[in-house]
Amino acid sequence: MSTPSDAPTVVVAKQNNALQIYALDDLAARSGLEVGLPLANARAICPELTVFDADPVADAKTLNDIADWCDRFTPLVALDPPHGLYLDITGCAHLFGGERALLQSVCGALTRRGFVVSAAIAGTSVCARTLTRHASGKIIADGEEADAVGPLPVSALGADVAIISGLRRAGLKTIGDVAARARHEITARFGAGFTTLLEHALGQGDAPISPRKPLPDYIVEKRFPEPVATDHVIAVNLSALAKMLVTAMDKQGKGARRLEASFFRTDGAVRTITVDTGRPVTKPEMIDRLFRERLDALNDPLDPGFGFDLIRLSASRTEIVVQQQRDLDANVHDNDELAALIDRIAARIGGKRVVVHLPQDTHIPERAVLAASAQHHLAAATQAAWPMRIEGEPPLRPLRLFEKPEPIKVPFASVPDGPPHQFTWRRVTHAVVRVEGPERIAMEWWKQNGQALTRDYFRIEDTQGLRFWIFRDGLYEGELKSNDEGEPALPKWFVHGLFA
Amino acid sequence: MSARMSTLAQLRGRIERLEAGADAHALHRVALGHAEADATLCGGLARAAVHEVFAEGHQGAAATGFIAGLAGRVTSRRPLVWVRQDFSEIESGAVSMSGLVELGLDPRRLVTVRAADVDAALRTAADALACDALGAVVLEVWGEPRQLDLVASRKLTLAAQASGVTALLLRLAAVPQPSTAETRWIVRAAHSPPSAPWHAWGAPRFDAELARNRHGPVGRWIMEWKCDACLFSEPANSQPLSATPAHRPHQAQVFRRSA
Numbered sequence: 001m002s003t004p005s006d007a008p009t010v011v012v013a014k015q016n017n018a019l020q021i022y023a024l025d026d027l028a029a030r031s032g033l034e035v036g037l038p039l040a041n042a043r044a045i046c047p048e049l050t051v052f053d054a055d056p057v058a059d060a061k062t063l064n065d066i067a068d069w070c071d072r073f074t075p076l077v078a079l080d081p082p083h084g085l086y087l088d089i090t091g092c093a094h095l096f097g098g099e100r101a102l103l104q105s106v107c108g109a110l111t112r113r114g115f116v117v118s119a120a121i122a123g124t125s126v127c128a129r130t131l132t133r134h135a136s137g138k139i140i141a142d143g144e145e146a147d148a149v150g151p152l153p154v155s156a157l158g159a160d161v162a163i164i165s166g167l168r169r170a171g172l173k174t175i176g177d178v179a180a181r182a183r184h185e186i187t188a189r190f191g192a193g194f195t196t197l198l199e200h201a202l203g204q205g206d207a208p209i210s211p212r213k214p215l216p217d218y219i220v221e222k223r224f225p226e227p228v229a230t231d232h233v234i235a236v237n238l239s240a241l242a243k244m245l246v247t248a249m250d251k252q253g254k255g256a257r258r259l260e261a262s263f264f265r266t267d268g269a270v271r272t273i274t275v276d277t278g279r280p281v282t283k284p285e286m287i288d289r290l291f292r293e294r295l296d297a298l299n300d301p302l303d304p305g306f307g308f309d310l311i312r313l314s315a316s317r318t319e320i321v322v323q324q325q326r327d328l329d330a331n332v333h334d335n336d337e338l339a340a341l342i343d344r345i346a347a348r349i350g351g352k353r354v355v356v357h358l359p360q361d362t363h364i365p366e367r368a369v370l371a372a373s374a375q376h377h378l379a380a381a382t383q384a385a386w387p388m389r390i391e392g393e394p395p396l397r398p399l400r401l402f403e404k405p406e407p408i409k410v411p412f413a414s415v416p417d418g419p420p421h422q423f424t425w426r427r428v429t430h431a432v433v434r435v436e437g438p439e440r441i442a443m444e445w446w447k448q449n450g451q452a453l454t455r456d457y458f459r460i461e462d463t464q465g466l467r468f469w470i471f472r473d474g475l476y477e478g479e480l481k482s483n484d485e486g487e488p489a490l491p492k493w494f495v496h497g498l499f500a
Numbered sequence: 501m502s503a504r505m506s507t508l509a510q511l512r513g514r515i516e517r518l519e520a521g522a523d524a525h526a527l528h529r530v531a532l533g534h535a536e537a538d539a540t541l542c543g544g545l546a547r548a549a550v551h552e553v554f555a556e557g558h559q560g561a562a563a564t565g566f567i568a569g570l571a572g573r574v575t576s577r578r579p580l581v582w583v584r585q586d587f588s589e590i591e592s593g594a595v596s597m598s599g600l601v602e603l604g605l606d607p608r609r610l611v612t613v614r615a616a617d618v619d620a621a622l623r624t625a626a627d628a629l630a631c632d633a634l635g636a637v638v639l640e641v642w643g644e645p646r647q648l649d650l651v652a653s654r655k656l657t658l659a660a661q662a663s664g665v666t667a668l669l670l671r672l673a674a675v676p677q678p679s680t681a682e683t684r685w686i687v688r689a690a691h692s693p694p695s696a697p698w699h700a701w702g703a704p705r706f707d708a709e710l711a712r713n714r715h716g717p718v719g720r721w722i723m724e725w726k727c728d729a730c731l732f733s734e735p736a737n738s739q740p741l742s743a744t745p746a747h748r749p750h751q752a753q754v755f756r757r758s759a
Contacts, residue, residue: 337633338579338611345613345624353614357597357607369597374611382608386601391728394702395602399568400561400593428558434692434701459702465689466558467702498593500565500603500689500704500725 008046012039013054022054059083066110067212068270071262072310073106075219078125078209084132086125086209099139107136113268122148125209126200130156130175145203150176157201163190175201216260216314220244227266227307234263234308235292241313242287249315255280256315261291263302264310271302276351277343278375279336280319286340287313293347335382342374356381363441365401365496396439396459398469398497405494408470416476419458423470425495430462438472459499467499528664530574532723533731540710540719541683547574549682550657550667554711557673560592562689565603565704567638567670568595569725569732572605574666575635581628583613583621584640591642592672603704604727609635618645622652629659629667636666644674653679676711684712690722693735703727705735 008028012019019039021028031046043049059082067085070077073096076088089102096102099121110117120131122140130149131138133156140148149156152175154167166189172178178186179202187195199205220241228234238261249256257280262272275290295302346354355371356378362368372381390396409424419435437458453474461467473492531544538544545551551570555563571580582595597607613628615621618641625639639656641648657680660667669681676684686709692701704725710718723732 334578334633337631341581341628341631341633342611345627348627349613349615349620349624353616355612355614357610357612359597365596365598369607371612378611384608386597386607389602389604389727392700394700395599395704395727397596397598397602398561398593399565399596399599399603399704401596401599402593403589426558436702461692461702465691465705465707466561467689497596497599498561499702500561500568500599500706 007048007050008033009050009052010039010042011052011054013056056082064212065268065270066115068272069264069268070106071270072264072312073102075213075215075314076209076211077213078211080129084129086128088209088211089121103137103139109268123203124200124206126157126197126207127203129158130201133158143203145201146179149201150174150179154178157197159190159194159197163194166190214316216316217254217318218245218248218256218315219312220248220314221310221312223310224308227304227309228311229304229307234302234304234311235288237311238291238313239284239288241311242284242291245313245315246282246284246287249318250282253321254315254318255282255321256287256317257281257319258315258317259287259290260314260316262310262312262314263304263308264312265304266306266309269305273298273302274316275347276375278339278346278378279343280321281343282321286343290343290347293344297348335378339378342378346375351375358384359386362444364444365397365441366403366405395499398467399500401497402495405471405496408493408495410493417456419460420470420493423493423495425468430464430466430468432460433463434461435459441471457496468495469497469499470495530576531731532570532573533726533729533733534721534723535734536719537708537710537721537723537732540717541713542716545570545574545666546682547666548660548664550653550660550669550680552669552671552676552679552681552684554671554674554676554684554686555688557592559688560672562704562706563670563672563687564592564595564640565725566685566687566706566708566723567668568600568603568605569704570668571636571638572603572730573732574668575609577606577609578635579609579611579633580636580638581611581613581625581634582638582640583615583625583628584638585618585621585642586614586616588640588642588672589614602727603725604730618647622647625667626655626659629656629665630663632663632665634663634665636668638668638670640670640672641674642672644671644677650678650680653681657681681712682714683710685709686711690735703736 008031009025010021010028010033011023013022021033021035021037021039021042024033024035028046028049033042033046039051063079063081063083063085067077067079070085070087074087074089074092078086080086093099093102096105103119103121107117107119118132118136120128120136120138120140122128122131123142123145127140127145127149130152131140134152138148154172154175155164157175167178172181178198183195186198196205200207222237222241228237245256257277259275259281260272262270264270273291273294275294277290281287342354351373354374356374358370358372358377358381360368360370406425410420411422419437420432422429422431435458438456440454440456442454443452455471455473457469457471459467459469471494473494476491528547529542529544530547531538553563553567600607600610613624615624621639621641625637628634628637656667676686688707690705690707692703692705695701706723706725708723709720712718722735724735726733
């Protein structure tokens with residue numbers, strides 16, 4: 001009887017129409033299996049094999065989660081799919097007791113969680129990656145890259161399979177062998193890309209890594225020897241961090257437009273909460289309040305689990321703050337207060353749900369107004385130029401407008417182009433008492449390629465005094481074509497709005 | 501025993517002070533423009549209080565116009581926050597800025613909050629009411645949600661009193677329930693006055709019933725909103741003094757233009 005723990009385990013994926021080994025554990029490797037072997041052959045070699053299906057999506061997610069966790073060491077973490085991570089630890093290592101201690105702490109923590117880790121520190125990212133392919137725990141000082149990677153097999157470079165087999169066939173077994181050849185020969189045979197890779201591995205040049213997240217402008221963080229789990233302690237610490245962040249930003253006259261709070265749980269899970277603001281925030285109380293709103297409104301509340309051991313607050317977007325002198329003008333104060341209120345509401349229910357309105361240059365009623373995010377367009381909205389109403393006229397546009405015009409049933413119209421005498425909307429029949437119209441609104445043919453029909457709008461009042469804005473879609477004779485029997489097509493009527 | 505009496509006296513004193521605090525803002529009243537209504541309201545609509553406007557489902561637009569008028573009167577060029585539920589927009593249409601312009605109101609100072617549900621709307625309205633930079637907060641609620649009870653109403657009233665911001669509750673498709681509102685209106689659309697067919701008709705006219713007034717009598721008037729002057733007024737044409745259309749349909753026939 002075999003259990004998964006003592007049986008060799010492999011992960012298989014379908015490649016070239018056959019199930020092939022995609023990954024395997026040490027036991028399976030010792031049994032003589034290798035990546036790329038068809039499953040049928042593997043079973044023949046090792047009948048007690050435990051087989052799992054590959055799940056690249058879950059793999060990517062796990063890699064991302066690990067990258068999240070690695071954020072605690074450096075803000076610059078780059079993915080190297082399918083299973084690598086680059087950490088740019090420039091200037092970070094001393095915070096963790098030096099490079100050796102940092103490497104041990106990363107490897108130790110990940111190993112404890114059940115991952116097999118191979119890590120290395122080197123001057124260039126490619127060099128470090130090449131080292132990890134062979135052995136874990138190496139730290140290579142600047143200038144010693146060539147010596148370090150020289151004895152390694154060429155496969156450690158991570159180049160294409162075709163290139164590696166080409167090198168082998170040429171008798172170049174180690175990276176040192178390849179490096180000894182003249183560069184132009186290598187380039188002529190294997191391409192410039194491979195030469196660049198080789199040079200980077202030898203430390204003769206460096207390719208930048210592409211971090212997952214842009215480097216925040218300001219970061220403050222607090223580590224806890226004893227994990228914190230209670231809401232109160234978390235709130236107090238967040239306030240303290242907010243003060244530190246504001247102090248740091250204040251020195252350079254900056255204010256935060258986007259704030260991120262990351263909570264690193266002891267079990268490795270990381271939760272990041274983002275708050276956007278409409279204008280630069282320069283007060284710790286404001287940051288405090290925004291996060292309180294956001295945390296209160298979370299659908300899945302912050303779960304401390306066994307506690308957070310690191311809380312980080314970063315300002316990922318900042319702006320220069322123009323210090324305004326407070327005068328007696330109440331307007332400035334009102335605007336500030338309003339912007340703060342909008343930020344608070346947006347933090348709670350989402351920035352897209354708080355809107356201001358901007359007039360648009362179009363005749364189409366449903367597009368005449370653009371609802372824009374209040375956080376970003378408040379200033380534009382307060383200075384928008386709205387079309388003036390005509391004095392002495394009753395309202396010509398309805399107060400309530402349906403986003404999609406609602407169809408109504410019109411039994412007949414006495415004249416084809418005329419208004420209806422009665423209509424049925426939402427199962428209620430309204431008899432028309434007064435009519436004004438039509439107001440003809442043609443669609444924008446230059447945008448719609450002739451699909452939409454011209455509308456004839458009528459302002460009407462029914463027996464109850466309710467006032468509607470209805471329209472007939474399409475013109476007789478012109479747009480509403482007769483059908484095959486020669487009868488004119490019946491127009492469709494809609495109610496588009498309601499007047500007060 | 502005397503200790504108990506003194507506690508009672510203390511509590512009474514505290515309640516009196518609270519009540520006095522409530523009345524401090526009551527001095528600020530905004531005239532609506534309709535003489536009789538203003539007289540009934542002792543000078544106009546009180547600021548820093550909650551006012552409710554109820555409407556049946558199909559009268560939503562009239563009630564919206566009425567509450568927009570009230571908001572226009574009380575905000576006096578300060579920002580207005582309009583909180584509405586998603587469902588209300590589906591059911592009775594979105595408040596159109598072009599329509600507000602046509603009513604003579606300024607959409608530049610309007611911030612709309614699109615709350616997903618009643619809970620979010622109520623909470624947002626309470627938050628907004630605490631911000632003293634605003635002129636008014638309109639809370640538009642469809643139907644009769646359980647969350648909008650006496651407690652919620654009291655909360656809104658307290659927030660309004662504390663900040664001096666006027667709260668206007670637009671209750672669409674709802675019937676009046678007990679609340680702590682200062683005034684409660686039931687609004688229906690009123691006919692345009694009978695006139696020659698080529699005359700400009702269709703100025704917003706409301707059959708506004710003041711169903712509750714905490715500090716005075718109630719009443720019912722036909723009000724017309726003057727779009728150019730931005731105030732309510734008596735109907736220009738004095739023929740339909742009382743509200744005929746909703747309850748006496750046989751009289752409504754009189755005004756019908758022979759089709």
